[in-house]
Amino acid sequence: MAFLSSLVNGLSLGSIYAIIALGYTMVYGIAKMLNFAHGDVIMVGAYIAFCGAQYWGLPPVMCVLTAMLVCTVLGVTIERLAYRPLRQATSLAVLITAIGMSYLLQNLALQIWGANPKSFPVDLVALPGFTLFGGQLRISGVTLVTVLANIVIMAALTFFTSRTKLGKAMRCVSEDRGAAELMGISVNRTISLTFAIGSALAAIAGVLLCSAYPTLQPTTGSMPGIKAFTAAVFGGIGSIPGAMVGGLLLGIIEILSRAYISTELADAIVFAVLIVVLLVKPTGLLGKQVREKV
Amino acid sequence: MSEMNQQELLLKVNDIHVYYGAIHAIKGVSFEVRKNEIVALIGANGAGKSTTLNTVAGLLKPRSGTITFKGENVTAVPASKMVFRGLALCPEGRRIFQQMTVRENLEMGAYSRPNAEIEQAMENVFGRFPRLKEREKQVAGTLSGGEQQMLAMGRALMARPELLMLDEPSMGLAPILVEQIFDIIRELHESGATILLVEQNAQMALSVADRAYVLETGSIGMSGPAKQLLNDDAVRRAYLGH
Numbered sequence A: 001m002a003f004l005s006s007l008v009n010g011l012s013l014g015s016i017y018a019i020i021a022l023g024y025t026m027v028y029g030i031a032k033m034l035n036f037a038h039g040d041v042i043m044v045g046a047y048i049a050f051c052g053a054q055y056w057g058l059p060p061v062m063c064v065l066t067a068m069l070v071c072t073v074l075g076v077t078i079e080r081l082a083y084r085p086l087r088q089a090t091s092l093a094v095l096i097t098a099i100g101m102s103y104l105l106q107n108l109a110l111q112i113w114g115a116n117p118k119s120f121p122v123d124l125v126a127l128p129g130f131t132l133f134g135g136q137l138r139i140s141g142v143t144l145v146t147v148l149a150n151i152v153i154m155a156a157l158t159f160f161t162s163r164t165k166l167g168k169a170m171r172c173v174s175e176d177r178g179a180a181e182l183m184g185i186s187v188n189r190t191i192s193l194t195f196a197i198g199s200a201l202a203a204i205a206g207v208l209l210c211s212a213y214p215t216l217q218p219t220t221g222s223m224p225g226i227k228a229f230t231a232a233v234f235g236g237i238g239s240i241p242g243a244m245v246g247g248l249l250l251g252i253i254e255i256l257s258r259a260y261i262s263t264e265l266a267d268a269i270v271f272a273v274l275i276v277v278l279l280v281k282p283t284g285l286l287g288k289q290v291r292e293k294v
Numbered sequence B: 001m002s003e004m005n006q007q008e009l010l011l012k013v014n015d016i017h018v019y020y021g022a023i024h025a026i027k028g029v030s031f032e033v034r035k036n037e038i039v040a041l042i043g044a045n046g047a048g049k050s051t052t053l054n055t056v057a058g059l060l061k062p063r064s065g066t067i068t069f070k071g072e073n074v075t076a077v078p079a080s081k082m083v084f085r086g087l088a089l090c091p092e093g094r095r096i097f098q099q100m101t102v103r104e105n106l107e108m109g110a111y112s113r114p115n116a117e118i119e120q121a122m123e124n125v126f127g128r129f130p131r132l133k134e135r136e137k138q139v140a141g142t143l144s145g146g147e148q149q150m151l152a153m154g155r156a157l158m159a160r161p162e163l164l165m166l167d168e169p170s171m172g173l174a175p176i177l178v179e180q181i182f183d184i185i186r187e188l189h190e191s192g193a194t195i196l197l198v199e200q201n202a203q204m205a206l207s208v209a210d211r212a213y214v215l216e217t218g219s220i221g222m223s224g225p226a227k228q229l230l231n232d233d234a235v236r237r238a239y240l241g242h
C-alpha cells in the first residue's frame, strides 16, 4: 500500500512536470529555442495566485485565471522583447538570453515579494480528497485536481493541434517556417500564440505545484523547470505526447527513488535514467527522427 | 506577341537587387508576366532563379528595385501576405508538410481562403490529381517523389492564385513523371492560369512557355518568345546541349 501511495504521489508530481514540459516542448517545436525562463514563469504564476488569495481577496478560480492572464502577457512580452529580435541569431545567443531572462524574473520577484518564503494557501485547490482500501490509500484533492488537469490539458492540446486551423498552422510552422509563410501563416503570430499557451499552462502548473509543496520563493520555479525540461527531452522534445509520458515517468521515478532508494540520490537517479534513455534513443522516447532535407 | 501584350500586366519586376549577406545574388533583374501567360525563367544551377521567385513571393527582400503585382507595389509585402493577394509559390524541393496528411497539406494550402471555399477547391485539385484523392489520408512524407510534386502543386492551387509560380517542378523526377507534370502545366494554362515557371530543364520549359527569360549569374541575358529561344543557337548550345 505504501508503494501504491508513492505511485499516486509520483503520478501527481509527474502531472505537474508534464504540464510544465508542454511549455518547453511546444516552444522548442515551434520557435526552435529552449526557453529557460519558462520555469520562472511558473514562479510568477504562483505568486500572482498567492497575491490573489492573500491580498486581493479573489475567489480561488479568479486567482488561477488572473495568474494565467498575467503569465500569458508575461510570456508573450518576453518573446516579443527578448527573443524575437534574435530570430536570425545563433542558438547560443538565444540560449544565453533565455538564461538571462530567467535570472531577471527571479530578481524581479525578489524585489517585489522579498526573499522570505511565503506559505502558499493550501485551500486554493479545495476539492475534498478521498480514501481507498478502507482508509489505507489517501488521495488528496490536490492530487485529484492535478491528475485531472493534466488529462484535460493534454486532450485539449491534442484536439487543438490536430483539428483546428490555428493548431494545424502551428504544426506547419514547426515543420517548415518558409513553407508555412507561403501558405499565408504568420510565423511571428504563431510563435506568440505558442508562448501564450505555454505560459498560461505554466501558471496552472505553478498553482498546482505550490498547492502540493506550499513554500513559495523566487527560486521556486528553477528546479521543477529543469526537471520538466528533462522530462521534455526524456519524452522527445517537440512532441506533445512525449511531454506527457516524459513528465509522468520522471515524477514516478523521482518519488519511487526517494521512497525506496535514497532521498539524496533521487535527483541523480532521475538524471541517470535520462542519460541512459538518450544513449539508447537520442531523440527521446517518442521523439521524431529528424529527416535530413535532400 | 502583340496579342500577348494586350493582356493585362499581372507582375512587373523592375531592376531588383537581392543579397545574401555580402553575396550579391540578383544584380538588376527585370521582367514581367501578363495574364494567361506561361513565362519561363531558365538558367544554369546557381543563376539566381530560386532567389528571384522567393523575392517575388516575399520570402526575401530586395535591397533595391520594385515589384508590382496587379498594379500595386508589393516590394515590402511579406510572404504570409502575398498569398492573400493572389500569388502562390510552389517552392523548389516541394517542401510539403511531411508529417501531415495529404488532405491536411491541401487544407493548409487554402489557409488564405474562406473555409466555405475549401471543399470546392479540394474537389478541383482532386479532379486534376486523382492520385492525391486516393492517398488523401496518407502521411505526405510517405508519398513517392512524383506524388509529392503533385501535392506541392495541388497545395499551391488550393490558394486559387492569380499567379502561380513553380520552382523546378520536374526536379529529380523520372522522365515519364516529368512529362506528366508538364502535361498538367499545359492543362492549367488552357484553363486560364497564369504561370511563372522556373526550370533547369530548358527544353521542356521552352516548349510549354509563351515567353522566356534567360538568367545568367544574377542578371537577365536573352529574352523573347519561347519558340524563338528554342531555336536560338546560343541558347541551344548553352542550355539545350546541342
Ligand SMILES: Nc1ncnc2c1ncn2[C@@H]1O[C@H](COP(=O)(O)OP(=O)(O)O)[C@@H](O)[C@H]1O
Residues within 6 Å of the ligand: B020, B023, B025, B043, B044, B045, B046, B047, B048, B049, B050, B051, B052
Ligand atoms: N541561403 C543562401 N545563402 C547564401 N547564398 C545563397 C543562398 N541561396 C542561394 N545562394 C546563392 O545565390 C545564388 C543563386 O542561387 P539560386 O537562386 O538558388 O539559384 P538557382 O535557383 O538558379 O539554382 C547562388 O550563387 C547561390 O549559391
Ligand SMILES: [Mg+2]
Residues within 6 Å of the ligand: B049, B050, B051, B092, B168
Ligand atoms: Mg533553384
